[in-house]
Amino acid sequence: MSEPTELTEPAEVSGASPLADRAAELDAADPLAPLRDRFVLDDGVYLDGNSLGALPAGVPDRVADVVRRQWGELRIRSWGESGWWTAPERTGDRIAPLVGAAPGRIVVGDSTSVNVFKALVAAVRMAREDGGASRDEILVDAATFPTDGYIAHSAARLTGCTVRPVAPHEAPAALSARTAAVLLNHVDYRTGRLHDLPSLTATVHAAGAYAVWDLCHSAGALPVGLDEHGVALAVGCTYKFLNGGPGSPAFLYVRGDLQERFDSPLPGWNSHAEPFGMRPDYEPAKGAVRGRVGTPDILSLLALEAALDVWEGVSVEAVRAKSLALTDFFLECVAAHVPAGRVTSLTPAAHAERGSQVALRCADAGEVMRRLIERGVVGDFRPPDVLRFGFTPLYVGFADAERAARVLAEVLEEF
Ligand SMILES: Cc1ncc(COP(=O)(O)O)c(C=O)c1O
Known part of the structure; x- marks a missing residue:
């Protein structure tokens, strides 16, 4: 601290x-001063974009079009013709360069809390595949935003693990042959402290565990370098520095070589290899799609997609x-x-x-x-x-x- x-x-x-x-x-x-015109603001000072980003000026018209034309006129055809079905991966690819990920590694949907659950359980499952059942401990940032801790406890109960709270900089010393996963915040929501993602990730992985990073307070605020630093799994919200709007869906990143192994604890029909086959057996899709669960929240998702236009040339x-x-x-x-x-x-x-x-x-x-x-x-x-x-x-x-x-x-x- x-x-x-x-x-x-x-x-x-x-x-x-x-x-x-x-x-x-x-x-x-x-040089960035003119970008303010891309937002709807008043003459006050808005310093709460780390909680809810301001409204990008292009969003209202885009949302109106989605509602009036895509939903109102095209109706069901919009799942294909308006690109609704592929919006989770398409929007993920728009976020990817902002957090240093290649295309195809990020899917957008659900809340951060839900994505923490998916990532953490998947991390424990992979650690068990690599190192056996003795990997039974999840280390969690002791100062974490509370939801991550609540979810970690539930993920631990479901997987037969225990949760051990640690200060992020003390995580290396707490690693052992029992560690399955380490859930850390890139930036502490309370103090604004930035943790050392490259070195912590490398240390966690060298110990045979998987690092799961919560990027809520860094995505859109600073370079993250997910691919460069070999991060296994990461999640983040889009309503803070990505300005996606209240309750806009979160994102989930899975490293390229781990996508085949990503075993989601929420294998909904949207992540099925053949979602419209209506088969009783589950066969996971390939790639980032595997992180999906159910029907995407299209209105919020497309508002976010429009909001990401503010990054053009930035x-x-x-x-x-x-x-x-x-x-x-x-x-x-x-x-x-x-x-x-x-x-x-x-x-x-x-x-x-x-x-x-x-x-x-x-x-x-x-x-x-x-x-x-x-x-x-x-x-x-x-x-x-x-x-x-x-x-x-x-x-x-x-x-x-x-x-x-x-x-x-x-x-x-x-x-
Ligand atoms: C660091 C962090 N993690 C998780 C969350 C919760 O995200 P969600 O409400 O999308 O589940 C927040 C919300 O502010 C947060 O700051």
Whole structure:
């Protein structure tokens, strides 16, 4: 865990205006700044894209077309003519370059929770095939977003495993001949800490276990390199940095050489080799399709597909560079505007350990966030005392970061 960092005012910064000027310069020089026009936003500061991404401007018309023409006029024909049936894999291929995967490795559907279940049980089954029944332990990120822990416990009960919570950086020391699977978050949802995916993956796999990564807070925010780093299985949501909309379906990645071995615990008819054969026996399809379960949620899926258009001509590397510059600048503005000792940053100072959010520990955090939102600065509150500010480089600018820090200081003066 990162230690809370006391934010101290830099000597050379004396007031709001130099920082506001710097913000204006940084925005003017920012090659990604024009992308904000691809979204529907107001003049507030939206720093909650790590919970629900803003609406991409092209989505409403696309969804209207899906509803009115594809459903309303073409009706059942749309499963083929409008590409509904293949949308889970097609949309997976659109997400693939954003997380460093080749085409054919990602399928979109279900929630992250459901995909964690599929991936974890499949991981345990593969570990057992390789190493026998003595592989009976699942290591789970001790600070995980709760759903992963709940699902891991159920997956463990079903597979005869036990769950052992570990801090991600302590996972290597906890590995043993009993470890079947290791479920880790790439970026911690509370602190914004980025974990070392390449090295942890290599260590887990060298121990004969399978790494399952939850990418909810990194997909669309920073390069992941799934293929490059040999990740076995990964899941992620699409409603945060991928801007797919409320409840948009999640994704599941299965490494190319493991697809034939992926034994889904939810083998629905959509993952059958011959889904319209209506056969009583189950024969899994090849490739990413094997991760499907039942009928896809077409309206949400096609809204997501339209949302992914905002990535046209945008590299995740450029997004990452801006994200780090934004979070650095926000921390600098907080240090300058907020009286010393009033907030402490839980987000690591080191770039290699930082995701795309800043988490500030603060007394009365719930009430502070309520007042921030009232003044047009939207972040969120995580109990008991954390203010979270998510930075989506596609639509957040440096002036937003400066204003958020300034309004935070104003609000804190009221306490
Ligand atoms: C890290 C992480 N994992 C899982 C989830 C839950 O995802 P879902 O609601 O799609 O199951 C979230 C939701 O915010 C999350 O942040």
